[in-house]
Amino acid sequence: MGRRLGDRLRGYYLAYTGGFVVLIAALALLERQGMPPRWIGYAFLFFTIMIYAAIGVLSRTANVSEYYVAGRRVPAVFNGMATGADWMSAASFIGLAGTLYLSGYQGLAYVMGWTGGYVLVALLLAPYLRKFGQYTIPDFLAARYGGNAARLVGVFATVLASFVYVVAQIYGVGLIASRFVGLQFEIGVFLGLAGILVCSFLGGMRAVTWTQVAQYIILIVAYMAPVTLLSMKVTSVPLPQAVYGEVLEKVRALESEIFHLPAEEEARRRYQARADAYAERIERLPASLVEEKQRLSEAINARKLDANAPMREVLALERQRRELPADAEQARIRWGEARQAALERAATPNHHADAFPGASEEARSAARINFLTLVFCLMVGTAALPHILVRYYTTPSVREARNSVVWSLLFILALYLTAPAYAVFAKYEIYQHVVNSEIASLPGWIAAWGKLGLVSIEDINGDGLLQLAELTLNPDVIVLATPEIAGLPYVVSGLVAAGALAAALSTADGLLLTITGALSHDVYYKIIRPQASTQWRLVISKSLLLVVAVMAALFAAQKPATILSMVAWAFSIAGAAFFPALVLGIFWKRANKQGAVAGMVAGLAMTLYYMVRVQFHDIPWLGLHGIGMEPWLEVQSTSAGVWGVPVGFAVIIVVSLLTPPPPPPVRALVERLRSPHS
Amino acid sequence: MESTRKRLAYWHRNLAVTAALLCIWFVVTFVASFYARELNAVVIFGFPLGFYMGAQGALLVYVAIIWFYARYMNRLDREYGVQDEEEE
Numbered sequence A: 001m002g003r004r005l006g007d008r009l010r011g012y013y014l015a016y017t018g019g020f021v022v023l024i025a026a027l028a029l030l031e032r033q034g035m036p037p038r039w040i041g042y043a044f045l046f047f048t049i050m051i052y053a054a055i056g057v058l059s060r061t062a063n064v065s066e067y068y069v070a071g072r073r074v075p076a077v078f079n080g081m082a083t084g085a086d087w088m089s090a091a092s093f094i095g096l097a098g099t100l101y102l103s104g105y106q107g108l109a110y111v112m113g114w115t116g117g118y119v120l121v122a123l124l125l126a127p128y129l130r131k132f133g134q135y136t137i138p139d140f141l142a143a144r145y146g147g148n149a150a151r152l153v154g155v156f157a158t159v160l161a162s163f164v165y166v167v168a169q170i171y172g173v174g175l176i177a178s179r180f181v182g183l184q185f186e187i188g189v190f191l192g193l194a195g196i197l198v199c200s201f202l203g204g205m206r207a208v209t210w211t212q213v214a215q216y217i218i219l220i221v222a223y224m225a226p227v228t229l230l231s232m233k234v235t236s237v238p239l240p241q242a243v244y245g246e247v248l249e250k251v252r253a254l255e256s257e258i259f260h261l262p263a264e265e266e267a268r269r270r271y272q273a274r275a276d277a278y279a280e281r282i283e284r285l286p287a288s289l290v291e292e293k294q295r296l297s298e299a300i301n302a303r304k305l306d307a308n309a310p311m312r313e314v315l316a317l318e319r320q321r322r323e324l325p326a327d328a329e330q331a332r333i334r335w336g337e338a339r340q341a342a343l344e345r346a347a348t349p350n351h352h353a354d355a356f357p358g359a360s361e362e363a364r365s366a367a368r369i370n371f372l373t374l375v376f377c378l379m380v381g382t383a384a385l386p387h388i389l390v391r392y393y394t395t396p397s398v399r400e401a402r403n404s405v406v407w408s409l410l411f412i413l414a415l416y417l418t419a420p421a422y423a424v425f426a427k428y429e430i431y432q433h434v435v436n437s438e439i440a441s442l443p444g445w446i447a448a449w450g451k452l453g454l455v456s457i458e459d460i461n462g463d464g465l466l467q468l469a470e471l472t473l474n475p476d477v478i479v480l481a482t483p484e485i486a487g488l489p490y491v492v493s494g495l496v497a498a499g500a501l502a503a504a505l506s507t508a509d510g511l512l513l514t515i516t517g518a519l520s521h522d523v524y525y526k527i528i529r530p531q532a533s534t535q536w537r538l539v540i541s542k543s544l545l546l547v548v549a550v551m552a553a554l555f556a557a558q559k560p561a562t563i564l565s566m567v568a569w570a571f572s573i574a575g576a577a578f579f580p581a582l583v584l585g586i587f588w589k590r591a592n593k594q595g596a597v598a599g600m601v602a603g604l605a606m607t608l609y610y611m612v613r614v615q616f617h618d619i620p621w622l623g624l625h626g627i628g629m630e631p632w633l634e635v636q637s638t639s640a641g642v643w644g645v646p647v648g649f650a651v652i653i654v655v656s657l658l659t660p661p662p663p664p665p666v667r668a669l670v671e672r673l674r675s676p677h678s
Numbered sequence B: 001m002e003s004t005r006k007r008l009a010y011w012h013r014n015l016a017v018t019a020a021l022l023c024i025w026f027v028v029t030f031v032a033s034f035y036a037r038e039l040n041a042v043v044i045f046g047f048p049l050g051f052y053m054g055a056q057g058a059l060l061v062y063v064a065i066i067w068f069y070a071r072y073m074n075r076l077d078r079e080y081g082v083q084d085e086e087e088e
Helices: A002-032 A037-058 A064-072 A076-087 A090-132 A137-144 A148-180 A185-235 A240-259 A262-283 A287-305 A311-322 A328-346 A361-382 A386-393 A398-416 A419-434 A444-450 A477-485 A490-528 A534-556 A563-587 A593-615 A641-658 A664-674 B002-034 B049-079
Strands: A455-457 A471-473
Touching: A002 A037, A002 A076, A002 A185, A002 A490, A037 A185, A037 A490, A064 A185, A064 A386, A064 A534, A076 A185, A076 A386, A076 A398, A076 A490, A090 A137, A090 A148, A090 A361, A090 A386, A090 A398, A090 A419, A090 A471, A090 A477, A090 A490, A090 A563, A090 A664, A090 B002, A090 B049, A137 A148, A137 A386, A137 A490, A137 A563, A137 A664, A148 A185, A148 A386, A148 A477, A148 A490, A148 A534, A148 A563, A148 A593, A185 A240, A185 A398, A185 A419, A185 A477, A185 A490, A185 A534, A240 A419, A240 B049, A262 A287, A262 A328, A287 A311, A287 A328, A361 A563, A361 A641, A361 B002, A386 A398, A386 A490, A386 A563, A398 B049, A419 A477, A444 A455, A444 A477, A477 A490, A490 A534, A563 A593, A563 A641, A563 A664, A593 A641, A664 B002, B002 B049
Parallel strands: none
Antiparallel strands: A455 A471
């Protein structure tokens, strides 16, 4: 039966992939015939979402085991693909290559962290969780650490980490919809919401699994296509992952040339002067704010008297005056940010492949510490994110769970080996063709993405040419704009948009399901109403899905932070809360309830404390002001887990040793987990 | 009694292979990254070695580790007769 199912699935998905390729070819042909780009964008989004919806409807289910763990009969290969799609989110698809583009070697922390974490999953968790074989991660915590206290802490951390993560996905969807279909960002967000609900609402894990396999295929084709074409163009070898070393050398040569051009240095000096001016103004607050207001008023009045002054200038000045900070406190924040932005542009850029660059020995060692701690947090977080771990509940056996991790990582590597190549090729194109060209004749993509506020240019030295320092790219742009940057047909852009959408939707589905699973299964069914009927449990679960999804969309519409840092927070949260308790739960029989609960709370609290205090200076809606602090050892807020995880381990061990050992049934459970034989 | 001893031996071999593989993982990840600047002095096919390790080398080692673990453990299960019956 297992084999027959596998064969049938392979047939379906082969046909599906073929169909998708035909769709791309057809659209490419239509584009040649003059189909407008906007229609191509619509076609891609419409067709792919229809496919997901169709799979979602076909896999609808009212069976609890099907709804939560897809009936535990997903073959290793397909579970690997589904995990890949579940895993590779908007952050991997959109954000990763862009971060690599902007920060070069430093960005590799994400590449290593998000793949090396699977070693921890494979060796420390997946087989044992499969042996345990329930529905959620809090289920495991409750069974191992006897009772609802551990379960509730687990639910809280699951919801928190997954929610931060899901907001980032929906934000990504909004971005794609607003650029490629021309919808307003907020409307795009709610469109994404509809796309997500269509897959997960009816069929739960079963529907999500089979849509995720479909989404994996689309996203990987979409990710590979532009960079392969670009590689063909630049090196005439269609294997970007293998040949980008050669391009990296060319980039290095271009960098050495561009970084020290006189105009480039001039532009950087001007940004430095601007930063200094802001610093001086901040120093003289509040007097400087009054002066600034006065200066603008005088400038406006002078222009009003002069009949020849262009109206546009007057309007611009008036807007500047209107947008002046309201009080000294606000001015300090706003000007501080402006100063920071100017400083970033004033800094001499680093060579792409240079590891831990910096002007001083301290800066270099801070870069190294941040690299290593971020890798650590991402790896531990990978091995603790509930939406990934539950995927290993869906395989038929422990053996399949082990194999499935191998497949997962192979499918994930397809993208992660390509991302660094993406960044290098994009950098080559931009340095070669965009930098130092005339601002009046810049390619169209700069204006198109500029409208969304993701690309900005400024001719600070007034020479009519675009210096590298004058170009600011949001990392999220690189992948989405690469086809345009490379001058590829629009159909490739549409394909990339469809891929990014698949990545964001698939992850959002998995996350939403995990959140609602934790709430409906763990809180409602296990704690509030254990006698609830199966049907009623699914009703609760589906209603919660709706509520959580809408809340996430509302958050995303606020455009909170860049995708990548939001996601990194989720990893630190999950890592600190779950990793110590899960690993010790399997490998240390002595770990007990008191220790686990205390350790999870302590690890989580430590992480949140550090994250909030380093990242935010004020949280107005909580009435908190002036809570910012200097980071410890220069570690950034994204790596907060590096403090939380050790605290979690230490507290579990110390508290467990101070309190009585767990009862015999728990020790028997641990014995059972350690042997695949039932 | 026999089964307890056997179970313990199985578990110890599992721990041994897990520990060994985690050591490799640690070296490839943290030791190699720590010395990335020094490794970058070596350039192969245009790739500075430190950069290459982060971008591809470490990743390939990770797959190798997981693949080896799955193969080793699946064999160990059979050797000790603890493999779970495939359902269905």
